[in-house]
Amino acid sequence: MPTDNNATHSTTNQHCFVPFNTNVDGYTLPEKFTFPFYYQPHPLAIIAAEQLQEHLQQQTDWLHNFGITDKEHDQSAPTEALLRREASKHLPAIGKMFGVLVVKNTQGQLGFLAAFSGKLADKNLWPQFVPPVFDMLSKDSFFKQENIEINQLNAQLVELENDPLLQQLTTKLALTQQQAENAIAAQRSQMIENRKYRKAQRAQAQSLNETDFKTLSIEMSRQSVNDKYCLAELKEHWERQTKLVAEPLAELEQAISAIKQQRKQLSNGLQHKLFSHYQFLNALGESSDLNKIFNDAPNHLPPAGAGECAAPKLxxxxxxxxxxxxTMAEFWWGMSPKSEIKQHKNYYPACHGKCRPILGHMLKGLLVDENPLLSNPAEGVELPIVYQDDHIVIVNKPAEFLSVPGKNITDSVYSRMKQAFPHATGPLIVHRLDMSTSGLMVIALSKEANKHLVQQFISRTVTKRYIAKIDGVPQLDRGDITLPLRVDLDDRPKQLVCYLHGKNAQTHWQKVQELNNSCLIHLFPKTGRTHQLRVHCAHAKGLNMPILGDDLYGKNAQRLHLHAQLLSIIHPNTNHRITFEVNADFE
Structure with missing residues (x-):
């Protein structure tokens, strides 16, 4: 069992168990613990979360600007809390993930523990929150001490890399190399001209007598040798000039490289030592550190921030x-990050990249809810065929139905079509819909039809129209959204808005019908990125209104209210445009 790195905070830790401030005797305890990667919060977890949210509104221990509007704040908070909240507005606005873990203490009393991910108000330890698994920020932490040497190396690197002599030598070397290249190129050009001249002289010398011709030939040979000698001498000259600059520059670069190598070795050693101090228990009493837990990861290294999320800390x-x-639940408090989509007060599952390996170890020995993603929601569900001929099939894919076989579930549009049309050739699938999205898909029954249809999607001559029900009513009647997308490497299959590495994604939208605090809209994707419509609706720079039922970017519901309503293609055999439309079933 790991040593208690937070022994100095024992007084604070005594107050981490928080009794419920309301009577919860009428609630039935869950038979199994929460599956943290896909769940509906248990009523007890919701009560605990709301009690923690009340504390966040009223606490006076720390200042943090969550970017919450005055409308979202509780204005009935104590005067001191209101004053501190006002004072925090000069700080950068940063939302934060919080977690609650409903527990029984050794006396059988029901209550909860609370945690935040990472740091809060530049600290990782505050009253009423559980401490970090390992406090690298404590004043006596080896991390701070050993990091001093690394910081000293960083300072040396900055000094060396900013040395004016380094820049001077680098510039002079480039100039010298360019001068050498120009001079040698000029000499070679002159040699070519000289060779042409000698060749012409030899041609004219055919009328000379043998003695004069021999004398001329000897002179031509001498000139040729002299040209080669001059070239060799020129090369040696510029090699000497280049060396005069390159050698002192190489010494400086070697010194920089040596410091970088030393820093890398120290950093790797410190990182491995740090990971070894992140010790995680499970219900069986077994302990394992980050090095062991992530040993099977692709690069054997834990991602940045591993072990600092709320769930492992709790x-x-x-x-x-x-x-x-x-039972447990995690919720977002405050404004959404710029790249991700997090809605204030919404509940979210634990992340996959950082938390899945850790929680996989920590949940051993607990009776945990089944992973709903392993069950097939399409079992027994019909796949309606809207149209078929000898070349194509149009299907109306139900929601929660895979387009192609997944890692754990093989039942899909592909497998159903393969079974229904055993003599079809080619890959069948031309395009895909997200599992949660319903609507029209075209299936190619031959290689030729598939090639024809794929080319239409590539050239964007296919017309697609989706209908969605969003959480809110846009002020405008129509608009365009352009937000580049890439996968969230720490939390697949979620997508991030990323202007540096993201792929271009464009969507046109039109308002269809305003409802009670929601709205039906048409969506016309100009590109076909993963989760494009879902992200473009939910992101703050898009509509900032998630599609109802979006369990990744909004709030979970019976289904995702997104339907591929219209599909218009050129028939691969007749070359005539055909259009299909099927209304959504959002009830």
């Missing part, structure tokens, strides 16, 4: 202090 504290975990 379970570690519970196991360490003999609390019995009952």
């Amino acid at each position: 379970l570690q504290y519970a196991f360490k202090h003999n609390f019995t975990p009952i």
